[in-house]
Amino acid sequence: MTERMDSYDARLEFGKLARTLRVAAGLEPGAAEAELIAAVGGYASVLSKLETSRMAPKPGHVSWMLARYAPSKADADRLVALADAASQRAQPVAGGVHTREYLARLKRATHLWMIYNEIPGSLQTYEFAAATLAKSPLVSSAEDVDALARDRSKRGERLFASTGPQARIVLGEAALDRMDGGPDVASRELERLLAASRLPNVHLRIVPSSAGSVTGLSNPFTLLHTEPDEWLAYVGHFARNEYVKKDVGRFRLVFDHAWGTAAASEVQTRAILEARIADLTQR
Structure with missing residues (x-):
């Protein structure tokens, strides 16, 4: 080394x-x-x-x-x-230990499957992330908001890079209803999602609200695949983060159901995003 x-x-x-x-x-x-x-x-x-x-x-x-x-x-x-x-002391990272570990694992992922009912941090623009974080009771200062928002924005660079992982992302339509930062910021956030959906390594599908209950949206998670053939489920919330290796097949089953059964196609997803963006820009 x-x-x-x-x-x-x-x-x-x-x-x-x-x-x-x-x-x-x-x-x-x-x-x-x-x-x-x-x-x-x-x-x-x-x-x-x-x-x-x-x-x-x-x-x-x-x-x-x-x-x-x-x-x-x-x-x-x-x-x-x-x-x-x-054994060396890690360099400080906004978001702390859990963020650092997640980013280390993310860098090694060859495939990334995400299912969320809100827009994941790695897909957020700096402005949208800052507006979202400013509302959190767990973020105590403007300096913390800025540092965390920058971290989220940088996290997306891995996904947007030509060497990024093969990504499948499922979002509940409710994620598009959140107007953090107002129409202009929300519009630019949806434009980022639309741009991501057109990348060769990124596949995005939205689950319409009319689909009803979808297990993965009630229990959001990320699946990470690294070579040679290891799948790991990441389940994170404000109290703690978990990495699950056992029974990962259940997570894949839940994801496959949302992706293949509940979600709109990728073409329909882009049409949904384009319509939302047009509506926001007219306000």
């Missing part, structure tokens, strides 16, 4: 490499964890947390892995370098 890596990026890479080395060494998770705890100390699930990036590795963990997994020199050097980077 020749360049400095963010600690959360390093933690994700460490976990992935640690699991690869354990599998290559022929160790099952339970047996490996028992050996690790016996050698280093700790508690049940420590290995699982290291491999799933839920905790940063300590020197003892790394020393045990090097001795037990017997990796090649290149893999050993990389494991040590990743562990060192993962």
